[in-house]
Amino acid sequence: MQWPDGLEKMVTFGVSLEVRGTVKGVWCYMGQMEEHSATYLGIPMTWEAWTQPIMAYLDDRRATLEMSRTMSQGERAHFKGNTYDNAMIMLSYQGGKYMTLPGEEYRTLKEWVYQYFRTGAAPLPYSGEIPDGNYEFTIDFEKDVEIVAAPYLKEEMSEYNAENNAAHNKDMGRRQTEKRFEQLEGDAWTTQEIYAQGFSRKTLDKFVEHGLIERVKRGHYVRKSV
Known part of the structure; x- marks a missing residue:
């Protein structure tokens, strides 16, 4: 998100970075960073539109793997691992847009990525509109900050x-x-x-x-x- 320093990031996501949180729902959004604030804007999106670039990427990688006759077993394993890594990144981020994925959705889509890459025919587990496309909020780094003592x-x-x-x-x-x-x-x-x-x-x-x-x-x- 290109924070100029750590303060804005801590205000946005919490000072105590050791606290492990979980997102509560699926949300597609983008961030707009200003000098003293950050605004997060929901983006109207469907599952079909979000996953189409992922499917195209996996189709291309599968075709490359199928045509290759010179890869060793180790090279093929590395190629597959790299493919899965990139596809999972695409599930969460594409072209300036972000997607929050709670645990259940993340695990379901991870399995779908594997099956689709392997067979090219795995059905998409979700369909239709992704919720809260019009939701947005702004964090003001000056007004929304309170410095409190934390001796313990x-x-x-x-x-x-x-x-x-x-x-x-x-x-x-x-x-x-x-x-x-x-x-x-x-x-x-x-x-x-x-x-x-x-x-x-x-x-x-x-x-x-x-x-x-x-x-x-x-x-x-x-x-x-x-």
Whole structure:
């Protein structure tokens, strides 16, 4: 958003940057930064219009992958990982427009990105208008700021972090596992076939633990869609 210094960012999103928040709803918006204020404007948008550039990008990347005959397994895994990363960025930001995505929508669309890239035929899970296209608000960095004493902030934040770190670390672990999982090719494997793609027993167990694959019988696994 090109803040000239950290003050405006802290006023906009909270001084205590260690506090982990979650967005409450889907919203497409843009930001207008002034010298002493920031205005956030909702943008009328449909799911079809927002995802069309993502689908075009994934179609192009899939075609490139299908035509390539010289990529090694490692290069193909890197190509796929890079594709997923860029597509997820496009879900949240395109051409100066931003999209907030709560956890459920984020996970659903992440699975859709994977399936669409893989098959080119996955149906879009959402349709129609995205809510609050006309909503807007302004934050005045002078009028909306109140400096208050916080003598116990350090202790309070330590308490907060102690209570929330376990959940946060679990979430981070899942995200790291999902990132690794994006490199796994295919939809059904034996244990040895997963090992052959460069994954360890520990990583395989994490795939199962986080519900990404399912063991159908001893030594045999299948991809588990969300």
